[in-house]
Amino acid sequence: MTAIKHALQRDIFTPNDERLLSIVNVCKAGKKKRNCFLCATVTTERPVQVNVVKVKKSDKGDFYKRQTAWVLRDLAVVDAKDAIKENPEFDLHFEKVYKWVASSIAEKNTFISCIWKLNQRYIRKKIDFINVSSQLLEELPKVAEESVPSGENQNVAGGDEEVVDEYQELNAREEQDIEIMMEGCEYAISNAEAFADKLSRELQVLDGANIHSIMASEKQVNILMKLLDEALKEVDQIEVKLSSYEEMLQSVKEQMDQISESNHLIHLSNTNNLKLLSEIEFLVNHMDLAKGHIKALQEGDLSSSRGIEACTNAADALLQCMSVTLQPGHEMLHAVKQQQQRFSDLREQFARRLASHLNNVFVQQFIELEKGLINRSYYLSVPGHDQSSTLAQHSIELTLPNHHPFHRDLLRYAKLMEWLKNTDYGKYEGLTTNYMDYLSRLYDREIKDFFEVAKIKMTGATKEGKKFGLHGSSGKLTGSTSSLNKLSVQSSGNRRSQSSSLLDMGNMSASDLDVADRTKFDKIFEQVLSELEPLCLAEQDFISKFFKLQQHLSIPGTPMSDAEEVDGGTLSRAHNTGGLQSMSSENHMIRQMMIKIFRCVEPELNHLIALGDKIDSFNSLYMLVKMSHHVWTAQNVDPTSFLSTTLGNVLVTVKRNFDKCISNQIKQMEDVKISKKSKVGILPFVAEFEEFAALAESIFRNAERRGDLDKAYLKLIRGVFTNVEKVANESQKTPRDVVMMENFHHIFATLSRLKISCLEAEKKEAKQKYTDHLQSYVIYSLGQPLEKLNHFFEGVEARVAQGVREEEVSYQLAFNKQELRKVIKEYPGKEVKKGLDNLYKKVDKHLCEEENLLQVVWHSMQDEFIRQYKHFEGLIARCYPGSGITMEFTIQDILDYFSSIAQSH
Numbered sequence: 089m090t091a092i093k094h095a096l097q098r099d100i101f102t103p104n105d106e107r108l109l110s111i112v113n114v115c116k117a118g119k120k121k122r123n124c125f126l127c128a129t130v131t132t133e134r135p136v137q138v139n140v141v142k143v144k145k146s147d148k149g150d151f152y153k154r155q156t157a158w159v160l161r162d163l164a165v166v167d168a169k170d171a172i173k174e175n176p177e178f179d180l181h182f183e184k185v186y187k188w189v190a191s192s193i194a195e196k197n198t199f200i201s202c203i204w205k206l207n208q209r210y211i212r213k214k215i216d217f218i219n220v221s222s223q224l225l226e227e228l229p230k231v232a233e234e235s236v237p238s239g240e241n242q243n244v245a246g247g248d249e250e251v252v253d254e255y256q257e258l259n260a261r262e263e264q265d266i267e268i269m270m271e272g273c274e275y276a277i278s279n280a281e282a283f284a285d286k287l288s289r290e291l292q293v294l295d296g297a298n299i300h301s302i303m304a305s306e307k308q309v310n311i312l313m314k315l316l317d318e319a320l321k322e323v324d325q326i327e328v329k330l331s332s333y334e335e336m337l338q339s340v341k342e343q344m345d346q347i348s349e350s351n352h353l354i355h356l357s358n359t360n361n362l363k364l365l366s367e368i369e370f371l372v373n374h375m376d377l378a379k380g381h382i383k384a385l386q387e388g389d390l391s392s393s394r395g396i397e398a399c400t401n402a403a404d405a406l407l408q409c410m411s412v413t414l415q416p417g418h419e420m421l422h423a424v425k426q427q428q429q430r431f432s433d434l435r436e437q438f439a440r441r442l443a444s445h446l447n448n449v450f451v452q453q454f455i456e457l458e459k460g461l462i463n464r465s466y467y468l469s470v471p472g473h474d475q476s477s478t479l480a481q482h483s484i485e486l487t488l489p490n491h492h493p494f495h496r497d498l499l500r501y502a503k504l505m506e507w508l509k510n511t512d513y514g515k516y517e518g519l520t521t522n523y524m525d526y527l528s529r530l531y532d533r534e535i536k537d538f539f540e541v542a543k544i545k546m547t548g549a550t551k552e553g554k555k556f557g558l559h560g561s562s563g564k565l566t567g568s569t570s571s572l573n574k575l576s577v578q579s580s581g582n583r584r585s586q587s588s589s590l591l592d593m594g595n596m597s598a599s600d601l602d603v604a605d606r607t608k609f610d611k612i613f614e615q616v617l618s619e620l621e622p623l624c625l626a627e628q629d630f631i632s633k634f635f636k637l638q639q640h641l642s643i644p645g646t647p648m649s650d651a652e653e654v655d656g657g658t659l660s661r662a663h664n665t666g667g668l669q670s671m672s673s674e675n676h677m678i679r680q681m682m683i684k685i686f687r688c689v690e691p692e693l694n695h696l697i698a699l700g701d702k703i704d705s706f707n708s709l710y711m712l713v714k715m716s717h718h719v720w721t722a723q724n725v726d727p728t729s730f731l732s733t734t735l736g737n738v739l740v741t742v743k744r745n746f747d748k749c750i751s752n753q754i755k756q757m758e759d760v761k762i763s764k765k766s767k768v769g770i771l772p773f774v775a776e777f778e779e780f781a782a783l784a785e786s787i788f789r790n791a792e793r794r795g796d797l798d799k800a801y802l803k804l805i806r807g808v809f810t811n812v813e814k815v816a817n818e819s820q821k822t823p824r825d826v827v828m829m830e831n832f833h834h835i836f837a838t839l840s841r842l843k844i845s846c847l848e849a850e851k852k853e854a855k856q857k858y859t860d861h862l863q864s865y866v867i868y869s870l871g872q873p874l875e876k877l878n879h880f881f882e883g884v885e886a887r888v889a890q891g892v893r894e895e896e897v898s899y900q901l902a903f904n905k906q907e908l909r910k911v912i913k914e915y916p917g918k919e920v921k922k923g924l925d926n927l928y929k930k931v932d933k934h935l936c937e938e939e940n941l942l943q944v945v946w947h948s949m950q951d952e953f954i955r956q957y958k959h960f961e962g963l964i965a966r967c968y969p970g971s972g973i974t975m976e977f978t979i980q981d982i983l984d985y986f987s988s989i990a991q992s993h
Contacts, residue, residue: 110202117187374412439512506636682730716793754807769936798846825865832858897967917977
């Protein structure tokens with residue numbers, strides 16, 4: 089093996105500047121034995137690179153060649169297979185696993201040991217050695233000496249020593265010293281052995297000099313030892329003195345320990361005193377109520393602004409004292425218990441005094457406001473007087489009393505109400521209930537008197553008022569729905585005479601109602617809503633501020649439940665232990681209070697709407713527009729407020745009345761009857777649709793509920809179209825085409841003038857119907873003046889249609905030239921003019937004067953007559969060519985006839 093190692097070093101590794109450190113003879117596991125060598129080498133140049141090289145013999149076997157090399161830092165694992173039993177197999181894990189079988193256990197162990205040493209010395213990345221005994225790695229060189237032959241062992245051991253002793257270069261000084269030493273000897277290079285002997289002799293001389301120097305220093309050593317003994321004696325003396333000093337200081341230490349313990353106790357006492365003082369200061373600062381505050385709570389004047397402010401500050405201070413958060417154990421102190429009891433007594437005492445005072449304020453304000461109502465109600469109930477003149481004489485305006493001074497006086501107590509709400513909710517709720525009771529009675533009288541005035545102004549004098557439910561004895565308008573339902577209704581005979589009316593107008597004559605009356609009603613209704621709206625909003629705002637109920641806007645469109653009605657009931661409110669309310673409960677409470685206070689608003693509005701509808705059905709248009717606008721305004725402020733909800737409910741009633749009005753008009757159209765003895769003309773419901781549309785357009789201009797009117801238009805116009813055709817079919821005096829032509833012309837003119845966008849399709853339909861029936865009437869009427877001539881040429885056209893050529897028609901016996909001349913002679917110019925004059929008179933009898941369509945129809949007949957004349961001449965020219973037959977009158981004659989007839993009438 090040694091010879092092989094030297095041969096490999098010489099032939100393979102020396103040319104590559106490498107040193108061979110270990111070698112093992114191996115073959116691949118599980119294959120046919122083809123031996124090769126694994127060699128561990130290092131480069132001689134720096135930086136040192138460690139490699140594992142695979143070497144094998146050439147195919148001829150006469151020399152070795154380098155086959156594969158791996159860098160040692162790429163080696164991840166060395167697996168010896170078994171750390172206890174001897175096993176020649178081992179694995180090296182490079183980029184893949186290489187399995188080997190060594191020729192001897194000793195070579196395997198030596199190679200693994202060399203790899204381990206190289207890893208420790210040169211490679212930072214540590215290789216995993218598995219199934220290798222740690223003892224084997226440490227003592228491997230001794231084992232190798234026993235199992236390897238001496239020559240080979242020396243080489244391997246020498247190689248290992250080279251691995252252990254790292255190669256070090258000479259520094260500059262060492263190189264300089266060697267050069268000086270070699271220059272001092274002439275044969276240092278030529279005779280190395282003589283140079284080595286010289287160096288050995290000089291080394292021996294130096295060793296002898298060192299020995300003599302050591303022996304000469306013995307005396308000094310003895311002196312040094314003596315000095316050391318004396319130093320030890322001094323140290324012993326110092327230790328004795330230190331011991332005595334320590335005994336003396338022991339008593340001082342004990343005294344200092346006692347002083348330290350005493351200081352600790354003093355510090356602990358001071359700390360406790362400071363903490364106790366802090367707790368006492370906390371209780372005094374937070375649970376001590378000033379004498380001024382106590383006096384204000386017990387005796388403070390709740391009627392003056394200064395007294396209210398003092399009581400408010402005192403109540404806030406008391407609430408802060410009672411709300412202080414005590415530390416654990418504070419509530420067990422007797423003084424704290426006494427102070428808490430004192431605060432509770434003060435709170436109860438002041439809460440009773442405050443509730444009593446506010447109840448007195450409510451009563452006093454109620455009495456003052458009620459005095460004004462007594463005078464107003466007196467003038468409204470004076471018997472035997474004209475109420476309209478009474479209102480004017482005493483300047484009773486359509487206004488609601490102003491509660492702003494009352495609210496302003498009460499708002500001074502708002503902070504005290506908040507305090508009462510947080511401290512004694514029972515008394516707070518009692519005040520709330522009392523306020524609602526007083527205000528509901530007050531508002532009932534105010535609002536009913538207000539609506540009384542409105543109804544009187546709507547109906548005018550007492551005589552007119554009797555028609556709409558006024559009591560004859562007192563002249564006072566009833567406020568109940570039953571009284572409104574007792575309105576007088578005309579007899580069925582009168583109703584039939586008025587059945588042509590588009591709107592029933594409360595079964596009154598149209599002459600009794602004019603634009604001024606409707607405008608007056610519109611202003612009164614607007615004033616009613618304008619007075620109610622600020623009153624409700626002001627009261628709701630006052631309730632929110634005075635009773636400290638926050639208003640939270642909800643999602644628009646959320647309906648108010650019927651369960652919120654509290655008329656005649658008690659106010660209920662969810663109250664939790666901490667006195668806090670949710671947003672929904674506070675909104676609910678505000679609505680409950682408003683419903684109870686203004687419980688008469690919605691019924692009175694419904695009564696007023698019913699009265700207005702009975703006075704004039706047109707009023708439903710005014711009310712729909714006004715009510716829609718006020719609902720829209722209220723919902724923009726707060727969609728769930730009392731005002732928004734109430735007006736929304738009333739708007740439903742108004743819309744229902746409006747729809748009912750439209751349905752009644754359609755029914756009246758269906759029930760209309762025409763006279764059999766007179767011409768029809770423009771139907772009454774057609775003329776009154778024009779009146780309705782004109783008025784509706786003026787009322788609904790820029791209105792929010794335009795869509796409701798558009799739907800009503802569509803229903804009405806379809807009803808008008810249907811019933812015009814129905815009447816036209818039933819007409820006996822007037823031709824159907826005339827009825828259709830005149831009425832649809834009137835409808836078209838109305839829609840064109842008003843420019844109603846939703847009825848554009850109906851406008852086109854009306855125009856088409858008018859045009860069609862005009863043409864039909866003209867054609868039907870013109871068939872009579874030239875009747876025989878018409879029949880003759882109809883026969884000619886029939887022959888042509890049967891296949892007879894036009895130029896051969898004259899050979900037909902019934903249609904020869906002689907027959908044609910005979911027929912033409914029957915219609916000389918005078919006869920034609922006479923026939924046209926009779927036709928004009930007949931058309932004049934058919935048409936009505938108000939629509940003024942006579943000239944339009946006459947001009948259309950002229951055009952149609954000329955068209956027939958040209959048609960006849962064309963047939964004569966085609967069927968009787970060269971015959972020289974012509975009509976006995978010309979187109980100019982026709983124009984003269986029509987013109988003279990029109991001028992003569």
